[in-house]
Amino acid sequence: MARTQRWVPPAEGTYKVNYDGAYFVDEEKAGIGVVVRNELGQVMGSLAEKIDMPSTVEVLKALAARRAMLFMEELGLRHAVFEGDSELVVKALVGHCPDQSSIGHIIKDCKSLRSLFQTCSFSHVRRQGNGVTHALTRRARQYFPLTVWMESVPLDITYLVYVDITS
Template sequence: MWGTDPQWKWVLEMKDSNIKEVFKKAFSEKNDVELMTYTGWAIWNRRNQIRFNEASCPLNQILALSKERKAEFQRLHLAAVTPQHRNHTRWKPPETGACKVNYDGAVFSQQGRAGLGVIIGNSDGAVMASMVQQIPLPTTVAQVEALVARRAVEFALEIGITKAIVEGDSETIVRELKEPTLSMALHGHLIQDVKCLSSSFVSLSFTHVRRQGNNATHALAKWAIKEPNLSVWMEDVPPDIRQIVMADSATV
């Protein structure tokens, strides 16, 4: 693994050294310590997944996954420390004749579960359908977001929608859905699934919205911890979520 990238070949020469010595050398030679940390964690995590007969990241994708995790952390850290001077974001209905499919995921680390939430609305701001599903917790947050994006598109097809705008608050997933190239991320196969499903629509586009514009779906995804089974509501959402949906539609 460490020999696949020239910058890490020196690690192979330290196979008899302890982790403290490896990091000391990395710092002294100004190597990419952050990437080395993410890579080491990914290798350790893969070993445990194989040990427990769980799905694991292919060894030849470890470096790409580690770079992606490092980049995602840096984006989130930059967003946290950079002052935001933006107008408040609200959910906006689609144009007449189309539907908007909002999706979001929630992570329940202590329970080892994740929640998927989808709400489909029309141009009048009315709910056409909603669904929630609880699943085993995937390896990364990006996988959760990719899984719910795929479930959102599947759900739209299941209820007969042919023109839709699919909207989520993960910039990474939306960007990958828009890109024509193949995603090499751990969740790349899920992105490809969504792109394949897209061909079943007359019109389908992907958009990003900040969390404030996805409040109802976020709340629905968190509500999934209460419901272990797949649940679907036609022209409605769970009672706990109605007030949030009404607040969004009040601005339409």
């Protein structure tokens, strides 16, 4: 389980899928953001989704991981490295997570979704390496229930994609 501080491109032919979640406590809602990029850092697709507020941050981050996997399946892409900033969720995805834990049922779903991919791995990234998805989660407040951008991100966060591939 690699731990990076900035966005690192995936191997050729593989897609890096960053995901994140954020609470909107005042609305009792939460946001999920996902961005899919190729080895050149080019965006293949991104999304911002507003959902009902889950009980814990871990549940939110696990839901974001599952949404990232489903988005990749919807895009028809079969080689993925999924990267999120919750170490607990990433550890559960790569190891053993008891079904009775608060995220156990979501992790079980994610593990069954692995069969959709020819290659599938999970890694942890610090928040500094997850800036685009962090911005997308904030954007979910405006886009209800779901907005998808093909081969792009919202114009006002395009600079974050550029920062990732030039730093």
